[in-house]
Amino acid sequence: MDIVKIGKFIGALHRRFQTAMNHQLTLPEINASNANFLLFISDHDRVTAKQITTELAINKGLVSREMTRLENAGYTTRTPDDADHRNTWISITPKGMAACKTIRQVKQGLWDQVLGDTPAADIELVFTQLEAWSEQAKKFK
Secondary structure (H helix, E strand, O other): OOOOHHHHHHHHHHHHHHHHHHHHOOOOOOOHHHHHHHHHHHOOOOEOHHHHHHHHOOOHHHHHHHHHHHHHOOOEEEEEOOOOOOOEEEEEOHHHHHHHHHHHHHHHHHHHHHHOOOOHHHHHHHHHHHHHHHHHHOOOO
């Protein structure tokens, strides 16, 4: 087995999903990249841009630009941290939560097409392994 191909397959899956998401999402100001940011924010009470950058392994400049876009479109709000003025808390709005519902439906539809008749146990195994590898990869700087 050529272990290097794992990265090729993961990268190709990611790019194809990004392309498909961009074609299927019809929400104003939402694209495949910031849709992932919005989902991450919706899974937490409030987050900082640094948390998004770290957890999603995304460039700080891109996160900053997309946070501005999402806030201007009314999907998120930013609130300065009273205890530490260097931090700003990002929270999702009701409009953002509604968008997340649509984003999840689109993602589910795409995964349903890709996974087809793959047994649930196999999907769970792959999920568990990818999660573990992702944690290991956090050691990379």
